[in-house]
Each structure stands twice: as C-alpha cells, then as structure tokens.
Amino acid sequence: MSTSSPEIPKNFDPNEVEDRLYRQWESNGYFHARTDTGSRPFCIVIPPPNVTGVLHIGHALDHGLQDVLARFKRMQGYATLWLPGMDHAGIATQNVVERELRSQGLSRHDLGREKFVERVWEWKHLYGNRIGQQMRRLGASCDWSRERFTMDEGLSRAVRKVFVDLYDEGLIYRGNRIINWCPRCETALSDIEVDHSEHEGRLDRFRYELEDGSSSVTVATTRLETMLGDTAIAVHPADERYAAIVGKWVVHPFSGRRLQIIADDAVDPEFGTGAVKITPAHDLNDFEMAERHGLEKVNILDTKAQVNSEGGSFEGMDRYVAREAIAGKLTELGLYENRSPHSYAIGRCSRCHTIVEPWLSDQWFVKMQPLAEPAIAAVQEHRTRFHPARWTNYYVNWLQSIRDWCISRQLWWGHRIPVWYCDNGHTFACMEDPTACPECATEKIVQDADVLDTWFSSQLWPFSTLGWPEQTEDLKTFYPTSVLVTGYEIIHLWVARMMMSGLRFMDDVPFEWVYVHGIVRDAEGRKMSKSIGNVIDPLELVDQYGADALRFTLIEHATGQDVFLSTEWVSGSRNFVNKMWNAARFALTQGGRAQVGPLPPRDRMELSDRWILSRLARAVTEVTERLDSFEVSVAARAVYEFIWSEFCDWYIEAVKLRLSSDDTQAAEDARSVLVHVLDQAMRLAHPVMPFVTEEIWRMLPIEREEPTIMLSAWPVPEPEWSDTPAEEDFVRIQQAVSALRSFRSEYGIDPKIRLRPLVTSADSDVLEAVSRDAGLICRLAGLDELRAVPSLEGDAGARLLTGGIELLVPLEGLIDLGAERERLAKLVDKANIEIRKIEKKLDNPGFIGKAPQEVVAEQRRRLGEERSKVDKLQVQLEVLNSLPGPGEGPA
C-alpha cells in the first residue's frame, strides 16, 4: 500500500478541474433532455436574463437553485430539462446600442429604422452570449441545444399569434389615455416599469381670477408648468368655502382660455386650498375627472417633455425651465401667492431613472381583468403553488387590483405590433404580413410604428420556448413545467403574466410550483448597485474560491430571506470543498486504488461501519426530503454536517486503525465501507457542488453504472443500514472520548502522556459493548489502555461520567487535588439545577396526565441519570477529601 500519492494534490484546485469537467459534460450531451425515454418529466425554464446583461450575484443564486433542483431530479431518473435563454430587453438593449452610436456621433435616426435594428442584431451576436459563457463557469446544467431568445423566429410567431388572438377577441385595444412617458427614452412605459421614490419638492400656490372679476380662487400644485394645460378648477361639492362660485368661470392668465369651476367628490378639501387645478392631459386623476365632466384635454408637452405650441410664449422650454418661468410670470401679474416645501412620490423610468411624465397619448392596451380572474383562481385552487406560501397573497392581491396594461413602446428594437392601417381608415391585425386591406382591398396600408413591451414576449416563455404554437414533442412532454425559480421582485412583472397567458393559450397553468427566493445584498444589507460600488462579481469569487464554494455559500443561505453576502463565507465553503477532497485523498492514498467489492456482510462490520451507514441513511432521507420541499439550505447543511462532523471527524478517524490492520479481510472490509460511503456522500453533495464531487467520484475505486456522477442514481438508503442500537453504542463512545479529551485539556495534561483509565457501567450490556470497542476509544482519546472493571473502587482518580458509563482516570500525581474537587463541585451544582428543572415538570400532574408517554419516560430517564451522577460525584468528592493534601498525593 502506498503511503503517499503525489498525483493527488493536497489542496483541491478548482480552476484546473472546472473547465475540463464542464466541457466534457456539455460535449457528451449529459445536459440534453430526451422526450423518448418514458421517464417522468421535470422541467425548469430559466427566467431569461437580459441579453445586455452580465452575470451578477443574483443570477448566481437564481441559477444555482435551479441547477440544484435539475441535477437532483436528473439523478432521480426524471427526464430533466433546464431550458436556458435570453430576453431581448427592448429598452435596455436599444439604449446600449444607442449609446454606442452616440460615441461615434450618431443617433438612431441617422441610421434609420432598418439599419438600426440590423445594428442591434449585430451587437446581439457579438456580445449577447456573455451570460451563457458565464453560466457555464458556475456549472449550470442547461440543455444548450434548446437555448431560446425572445426575438427568435419561433418565439416571434408565438408573440404574433397571441397578439392577433387577443386583438380579435377585443382584449387588445387602442386608446387615447394617460400613460407613463419617459422623455429621455421617448416611449411609453407600463406602470411597473416606473419606480417611485420620495422627492423633496414644493407646493406652489397661485390665483385664477374669476371671469366676472368678483373674486379669485387659489390653487396649489407641485407641477406648476402643467397649469398651461389647465381646463377646469375642481372643489369638493360639500365645501362651503367655494359653494358660491361653483359653476362660474375663471380666465387662464396666459391663454385666455375659460375654465369652469366644477364640483367633484374626488377633491380632498383638506389638501392645499381645497381647490384643484385640473390638467386632464397630464394627470390620471384629472383625466378621469375630465371624462366625468366632459372637459377639454390640452396636451402641453412634446415627446421630450418640452412645452409645445399650446404653451404660447413658453413654447420650447424644458418642463422644469418652464416651471420657473411661469412662477416668474405669475409673480409679475400678481397672481403668484407663495410656495412651501412638500415631499411627495415621483416616478422614474426604471431603465434610465429620468422622471416620467404622465402624458396623454394613443397607445395599445391589454384588458387585464378577464385574464386575471382565471389566474387568481388557479392559485386559489392550488393548481400552482408558491413556496414560501406567503407569496400567494402578494400575487393574488396584485392581480385583484390590476389595471389595463399599456403594451406599445415607441422603440425600434422589439416585436413590431402586427397592426396595419389603410388609407380608408380600416385597422386590422394579422398573422402574415398583408399586401392589401382585407376590408377595402386598397394596397395603401401602413404598419403601426410601435413595438411591444418586452414582457409581452416574456409572458409566453414557458410555452413559446417549447415550440408553441406548434404542437411539438417538447411542448407535450414538458408543459406544464415543474418549477419556476425566481426572485420576489418579478412576481408581478413576470410570474402573474405567465400565469395569465398560460391559462389563456395553453389552457393550463405554466408551472406547478413557484419557488421564490430572496435578493443577494452586500454584507451590510444594501442592494448591490454600481453607484454605491458594492457590487460583488460572482466570477471573481469563482476565480478565487471555485464555483463549488460559491454555489454552496449561496445555497446554504437561500433560506427565503434576503442573502447578505459576506465573502468570508465563501472561503469557509472553499474549506469544506477541500475537506471533502482530503477525505477522498485519504481513502485513495491510505486505502489504495484497487476496486472495492460490495459492502461486507453485517456480521463482519465493526460498530463504526454500522454507525456510519445508519447515519448515512438518515442523511439521505433528510437531504432528499428537504430538496423535495425546496428547503435547499437545510439540505446543504445536512450534507455539510454528515460529511464533516460525522464522516470526517469520526468515521475516518475510526477506520484508520483497521485500514492498516494486518488482518487483510478486516482492512478490506473497512476500505469497502469507507469507499461506499464516500460514493454515496458525493452523490448527495453533487447537486450543490457538482465539480469537486464529480472529480472525486471518478477517482473512486468503485464499479460505475454511468460514466458521470451527474447521471448516477440518487442515493436510496438500504433498509438494513438503519441501526439504532449501533447509533446508541457509538454515541457512548463519542461521549467517552469527548469526556477524556476534555479532561485532558482542562488540566493541561501533555498529549504525549498516555492515560490508563478504568471504565465501568451499571449496565452489563453497555460495559460489554464498551470493552469490545475499547481499542477505538484508546486511539481516539490517546490512551494506553482502557480496562473494563465490574466497579470502580474508591481510588484517587478523576471520575468522568458520561451517558451510561463511568470512567476513572488515575491521577498519578498529574493533577491538583484541590482543582479536581472544585471541578467536581461545579458538576454537582450543574446536575442539581437540571434535577430541579426536571422534578418540577414531573411534579406537575398535568404533565404526567397529558404529555405523551415517551416524553414523560424521557424526563424520568434523565432525572435518574442526573441523580446517579450526583451520587457518584459526591462519593468521589469524599474520596478526595479523605486524601492527604497537595504535595502528598499518592505515588
């Protein structure tokens, strides 16, 4: 047997291993999902990252979780598909390419629509696959042969069909309404593309004079410039202050327009002056009021939020320049009254953070309520379930208060709206590009210039990626998908919409489960952002610690709460990876490379073998159950506990003795158990740490049914592995060893001094078991010998009590008697506290009567144990007290 094996390095080197293994996995087609095996399907579609994006730490968590589930189910024999892909990300991508153009002094208008879109495609082909390459570095087991992009031909067909169907049904309509307008991107935005934040602004007050000159009315506004588009003044119907002037008219000081004073319940008499200026083209409330009262809607801003010709002398000014100019002009006219600080929420474009303007324009909308109702019902009927369940309410509440969705965008990059207008005023939507109007046959037709909101295509992702509207094998096999894994921030943006479209077009929910995870933040709990400069690059962590270490760290902390990532954790995980590596190195260098046979029969097994197999059975059950219920962090910890605290700390130490035994059968049996457990442990750890487990697994001297651990069978415990008596016996050994080590440490006894304690137990079976494994205790606790005796006579030794056994360590002048007395007295105190606690419980008749019998029995057992501990300790104290003082200790 070789004593060292130079070809296995002491430290695991992830950089050497990861790339090599991943390429093998990919080129051997291990990620490829088959539809012809008859196995049960398991499918996850990736939340498609933006094509402009680079992998950030949030992706690492999201993808890590998906990969854990995919690898787990694949090993369990499911036909597993993890489908990757990317989103064309309309505004974001267009912005990136426009920025690039600008650096060359060009705008998209210089190129024209067609050339610009070509340019974006070029960009996509050049840079669009960065995330795919980065995902490979993390070990993502995606089926790259099925990679999809929302602008692919097939997915575009799906988008078109959905639009046309909804249009024909009347669920898509065109309307002149208030939408959120980004003056920088020059496009409409949906409500959820607007981020709201508190803004320290001001409230301006000014006066409108009544037409008849009799009096005036003062209004308050945070957006003074909108007064250019005022078409009425509103007050509350019950407001006494204004009752006399309701129905009268004021005159606009700049345009001369007449504005009527109207009464409407929507006015809050408590706010400002109780009189509101009404600007229907620039405020949603005002718009609705205008609809009720038939008011004129005057749009005063252009697409860049500059004042248009409706603004008279203010034309051409930016909205904020106009605000000050108007304040000045009103002051000149003596109409301006005052201003006060006022904080309120403003909306910003979620892409470029420009303040959005509520703006009246012609846009396309989807009527949401008829789609939302089935989506609510599906979740209430548990056809789709959320984990954790609390997100159910969030989802339902959002859908219940949903408003129509503005889907048109004034962009060039995206799915063009498949609607045409003819010269004779007809409008139609169709699947194939038309050459003439279907109603009047004129060939003078023009397509709508706008494109669709990016989310219009992403909402179809669970079925468009599987081939819909074609009835493909993939679609039949994998829809509905099994789990959608995502952060909670896009439940409303994306999950709800997929539910609605899936139910409408596939007549079934898109996924059985929605597994919602938290956001990765920095160690202080702040969101990572480029402006704070606290962004952690996952690939730097991979370079430094390895992909397995990063994955383990993120999975271990994926408890449903946000993850406050500290890089120190990653180095801890790296240590764990290395620990596994060295456990394997031990098995191979100390055990040899010859193939092991099957597990030895139980009667040839030692206690430690039966113990580790029993613990393995528990670990397998625990990890499997936890993964099945999405408690991935608990599963990861269970793997960690088993491998480090049980297999490495105890089993490897226990087996060393036998591995080098002269008894070749015993040595071979030990090696067999060692390698088998290692094999199973690697499989358990593989979903979380794919690289190191594969590398180790391939080195193991075992018979393999598959060339890769990826496709090896997920562990299922053999019934005979479970062995409670072995666990109980082994716990006693652990306790004895710990007690002896603790004793030695407490007294600072040199590790080189070999102790020779005596051991006994009131239970003869226990004593027999202990003496059978005395050799193991000696090795682990550094003893010369451990002699089993029927009872411990009152010797001048230190008495250690653990579980069911008693140890007596002869003092032999090693320790201070006074110190030993103190130690024992402390133990007595501690035991007495426990005794009182347990007695109190047992004295309670309610406890005896109502608590389960096992619980009562357990308390009685513990009481007995503590009492006998006190008895024995007191006997020992008396012995010590009867001895001569320090310096006169026994020879």
Add this chain to the structure above:
RNA sequence: GGGCGUAUAGCUCAGGGGGAGAGCGCUUCCUUGACACGGAAGAGGUCCGAGGUUCAAAUCCUCGUACGCCCACCA
C-alpha cells in the same frame, strides 16, 4: 395610506411545542501519516417586550417596540 418580513452567542445567520445551534471571530493546546483551507478543548445567549393558548412556549396567537422591504394616481 395599505401589505409583508425580520428581531436567537461579539459578528452573520439557521432552527423550531418538551435537554439553546452553525459559520466566522475570540481563548488555550496540538506541525499525531487525509486535510493548518486542519485537529482538540473552551469562553460567550432572561432566543426584542407584554399578555394569551397549552401539562409544557425561544417556538403557536394577539398587542407593542425597533429595523427593513414592497405596493399606492393625494393635487
């Protein structure tokens, strides 16, 4: 204005109706043949507060406090 989450060891966090846990940090010891990215032994918690349910509450319920997050068209 609504809704949600979290309060457990110095720090970061798991767990969870019946003996308080991990990692990191700290103290002491150990270069013992897998591993110093390691081993051993320790110190360190009225499990936020107050009520309630229960034989039993750190755990379940209610209220409160603190912090955090999300949603929202108050001019």
